[in-house]
Amino acid sequence: MQEPSNIAAGLTASAVLRSAVTDLGVDWQHRPLQPEPGLAALLAQPALDDGAKATVVQALGAGLIDVCIAHGYQSMDLVVLHPDTPGLEETLARFDRPHTHADDEVRYIVDGAGLFGFFDAQGREHTVRVGPGDYLRVPAGAEHRFTLTAERRIKALRLFTDSAGWVAQYTAREAGPMAVDA
Ligand SMILES: CSCCC(=O)/C(O)=C/O
Ligand SMILES: [Fe+2]
Numbered sequence: 001m002q003e004p005s006n007i008a009a010g011l012t013a014s015a016v017l018r019s020a021v022t023d024l025g026v027d028w029q030h031r032p033l034q035p036e037p038g039l040a041a042l043l044a045q046p047a048l049d050d051g052a053k054a055t056v057v058q059a060l061g062a063g064l065i066d067v068c069i070a071h072g073y074q075s076m077d078l079v080v081l082h083p084d085t086p087g088l089e090e091t092l093a094r095f096d097r098p099h100t101h102a103d104d105e106v107r108y109i110v111d112g113a114g115l116f117g118f119f120d121a122q123g124r125e126h127t128v129r130v131g132p133g134d135y136l137r138v139p140a141g142a143e144h145r146f147t148l149t150a151e152r153r154i155k156a157l158r159l160f161t162d163s164a165g166w167v168a169q170y171t172a173r174e175a176g177p178m179a180v181d182a
């Protein structure tokens with residue numbers, strides 16, 4: 001049984017993190033995921049073929065139509081990363097360096113977990129661990145980075161205004177490796 005002081009400390013830390021991330025313009029919500037059994041079975045698979053990815057987007061994308069309308073997102077896809085993803089570490093190396101994007105970075109996590117780091121004006125990093133049901137919208141130009149937890153597994157819907165090229169523009173910030181045990 002946690003001591004009340006620890007519970008209070010935990011709640012305070014969470015509120016401080018949420019406040020810091022929100023102050024950076026990041027929209028961080030929890031939208032509970034309630035997949036029907038067939039979809040849950042798909043999400044439980046490590047890898048998905050294109051047909052299965054399209055099924056997931058079709059089933060869960062409708063729940064995000066409000067943000068598509070509010071922010072003009074035109075397309076959606078599903079990113080699937082798992083331990084046997086070819087070139088996984090090289091892919092992660094592209095995103096665990098502080099960077100920005102010319103477009104919003106919008107992710108709805110539907111399986112697995114990930115870690116986003118956000119940098120404030122004082123150069124402090126605020127790390128958010130996301131899991132199923134977590135929705136994040138990182139506004140264009142907001143400095144961040146991303147990696148996977150030790151589980152090396154995530155499935156996330158990605159919403160785009162323009163999916164022409166999801167390019168990371170690296171900033172000059174020096175940052176050590178992200179702690180993956182968050
Ligand atoms: C799970 S999204 C893959 C990482 C990515 O697209 C990005 O830009 C992270 O900052
Ligand atoms: Fe990014």
Ligand code: NI
Nearest residue numbers: 032033132133
């Ligand atoms: Ni939930």
